[in-house]
Amino acid sequence: MKNITDIQNEIIENFELFDGDMESILFYLMDLGKKLPAMPEAHKTEDFIVKGCQSKVWVYPSFMDGKVIFEADSNTEITKGLVSLLVQVWSNQTPDEILNSELFFIEKIGMSRMIGSQRSNGFNNMIKQIKLYALAYNSKNN
Amino acid sequence: MAQKLDITSIRNQFPILHQEVNGKPLIYFDNAATTQKPQAVIDALVKYYSHDNANIHRAAHTLAARSTDMFEDTRKTIQAFINAKEVEECIFTKGVTESINLVAQTWGRKFLVAGDEVIITTMEHHSNIVPWQMICEEKGAILKVIPINEAGELLMEEYEKLLSSKTKIVACVWVSNALGTINPVKEIITKAHAVGAKVLLDGAQACSHLEVDVQDLDCDFLTISGHKLYGPTGVGVLYGKRELLEAMPPYQGGGEMIKEVSFEKTTYNEIPYKFEAGTPNIGDVIAFKYALDFINEIGKENIATHENELLKHCVDGLLAINQSVKTLHATSPQQQPINLIGTAKQKVSVQSFVINGMHHFDAGMMLDAKGIAVRTGHHCTQPLMSYLGVDGTIRASFSVYNTLEEVDVFLEAVKKLIKR
Numbered sequence: 245m246k247n248i249t250d251i252q253n254e255i256i257e258n259f260e261l262f263d264g265d266m267e268s269i270l271f272y273l274m275d276l277g278k279k280l281p282a283m284p285e286a287h288k289t290e291d292f293i294v295k296g297c298q299s300k301v302w303v304y305p306s307f308m309d310g311k312v313i314f315e316a317d318s319n320t321e322i323t324k325g326l327v328s329l330l331v332q333v334w335s336n337q338t339p340d341e342i343l344n345s346e347l348f349f350i351e352k353i354g355m356s357r358m359i360g361s362q363r364s365n366g367f368n369n370m371i372k373q374i375k376l377y378a379l380a381y382n383s384k385n386n
Numbered sequence: 387m388a389q390k391l392d393i394t395s396i397r398n399q400f401p402i403l404h405q406e407v408n409g410k411p412l413i414y415f416d417n418a419a420t421t422q423k424p425q426a427v428i429d430a431l432v433k434y435y436s437h438d439n440a441n442i443h444r445a446a447h448t449l450a451a452r453s454t455d456m457f458e459d460t461r462k463t464i465q466a467f468i469n470a471k472e473v474e475e476c477i478f479t480k481g482v483t484e485s486i487n488l489v490a491q492t493w494g495r496k497f498l499v500a501g502d503e504v505i506i507t508t509m510e511h512h513s514n515i516v517p518w519q520m521i522c523e524e525k526g527a528i529l530k531v532i533p534i535n536e537a538g539e540l541l542m543e544e545y546e547k548l549l550s551s552k553t554k555i556v557a558c559v560w561v562s563n564a565l566g567t568i569n570p571v572k573e574i575i576t577k578a579h580a581v582g583a584k585v586l587l588d589g590a591q592a593c594s595h596l597e598v599d600v601q602d603l604d605c606d607f608l609t610i611s612g613h614k615l616y617g618p619t620g621v622g623v624l625y626g627k628r629e630l631l632e633a634m635p636p637y638q639g640g641g642e643m644i645k646e647v648s649f650e651k652t653t654y655n656e657i658p659y660k661f662e663a664g665t666p667n668i669g670d671v672i673a674f675k676y677a678l679d680f681i682n683e684i685g686k687e688n689i690a691t692h693e694n695e696l697l698k699h700c701v702d703g704l705l706a707i708n709q710s711v712k713t714l715h716a717t718s719p720q721q722q723p724i725n726l727i728g729t730a731k732q733k734v735s736v737q738s739f740v741i742n743g744m745h746h747f748d749a750g751m752m753l754d755a756k757g758i759a760v761r762t763g764h765h766c767t768q769p770l771m772s773y774l775g776v777d778g779t780i781r782a783s784f785s786v787y788n789t790l791e792e793v794d795v796f797l798e799a800v801k802k803l804i805k806r
């Protein structure tokens with residue numbers, strides 16, 4: 245399994261190809277969203293909605309062989325692409341790795357330009373939510 | 387007869403339009419949210435703070451006299467703009483929201499009693515719903531809602547059925563921000579008056595597109611936002627008939643609104659000052675006059691003619707996309723790629739629509755990537771959206787500085803979204 249830093253570097257490289265062209269970036273994000281494994285409808289409950297997002301976003305955690313697996317979905321394609329980046333970085337990692345990781349790719353791919361401060365609030369909530377899940381599994385583990 | 391406008395020279399008065407967004411020339415189609423400001427308005431703000439700034443109505447010095455005169459000059463200009471009988475009937479607020487709250491909290495608090503009825507419409511902006519819900523709850527009054535048809539027009543027969551001697555006020559949007567519908571306000575007012583009810587018009591959207599004559603309309607209150615009229619944010623107007631304003635208690639207490647204050651008793655100032663407690667938004671009010679001058683110079687009729695041409699071009703273009711894609715994919719008519727939302731016969735230059743299979747948020751982001759600013763979402767009209775069975779729309783709204791070429795770029799972009 246690739247580590248969190250390598251995955252982030254790969255994401256940054258992929259985004260660099262677009263040279264800041266917003267339209268291509270959004271199309272790419274929507275494609276990424278489509279590639280996200282389908283999330284069972286049963287997991288899309290009120291409990292797993294990320295609060296404070298303009299669109300609906302669900303993140304569903306499970307724990308297997310010491311690693312946290314995240315499923316995610318959204319009712320908008322672009323947001324789904326964005327949350328898929330978080331899944332890419334953090335799914336299949338141990339709680340410890342998740343909790344100790346620094347998300348540096350967000351700034352590097354110009355996320356703030358993409359979503360503005362209004363929506364980065366929602367994005368930050370996704371990040372917080374994922375870290376909280378990791379924390380919960382971590383304390384259960386120890 | 388409307389005259390052909392020189393849109394290039396109009397555009398040149400708006401510095402903000404001349405920029406790129408995401409590497410593309412900005413196309414600003416979010417005018418129903420707020421219009422851009424002509425240079426004259428921007429200059430007026432700079433001049434006020436560089437030369438004339440002083441608190442008004444108070445001091446004996448020259449700057450105070452100057453700023454007071456300019457402030458009151460805007461009041462005269464807005465009086466003429468809406469043809470109010472008296473200048474004192476125009477109260478400065480910070481916008482439509484505050485104007486409506488003022489009426490609900492003063493007129494409503496004094497005159498509504500348990501069992502009274504307040505009538506609004508299905509297509510109200512939240513700012514003409516919530517203030518009435520609040521006062522109705524406090525007073526035990528009942529809120530009634532005029533339904534609409536699929537095109538987004540009021541069902542006037544239903545309105546008549548709602549009217550009775552219990553109706554105390556009809557608070558109605560003149561032009562819908564989400565649909566563009568122009569409501570038959572004159573008829574609404576006549577019918578309300580026939581049962582002794584007052585009428586408040588939410589003029590947020592109407593005043594930039596339509597001629598306004600409060601005496602001819604005979605409305606009791608009219609609310610206006612300066613920022614939707616090419617003016618600064620934070621300035622609005624409440625027009626009210628003198629006898630109503632005089633009968634209403636003050637809204638907020640403080641300086642300016644008093645005649646005499648002692649610890650035992652305070653007597654209130656005359657209108658309009660009774661409702662203008664504290665230091666008002668002097669600079670923006672002064673600059674607002676230049677926005678009104680801008681509109682007056684071009685002429686409302688000329689503005690409307692141009693805007694209606696843009697609207698027609700847009701609607702025709704969206705329908706043509708439906709046609710072309712239908713032949714392409716031979717989809718059923720029910721599965722048209724675009725559904726127009728708001729197809730009233732009487733409309734201003736606002737068009738809402740949804741793209742089937744695409745969330746409005748994604749559409750808004752994709753259009754923004756092409757430098758096109760539209761509004762997406764519920765437009766502060768959630769009850770209307772749930773009535774229409776959508777959770778939001780894409781809304782393009784046009785202003786005098788927009789061009790047919792911009793509409794073409796927009797239509798191309800929408801087409802691309804559908805064919806992606």
Ligand SMILES: Cc1ncc(COP(=O)(O)O)c(C=O)c1O
Nearest residue numbers: 481482483511513563588590611
């Ligand atoms: C129809 C309508 N009413 C009220 C408002 C509220 O105006 P403001 O935010 O300027 O107070 C708006 C603005 O969006 C509007 O479009």
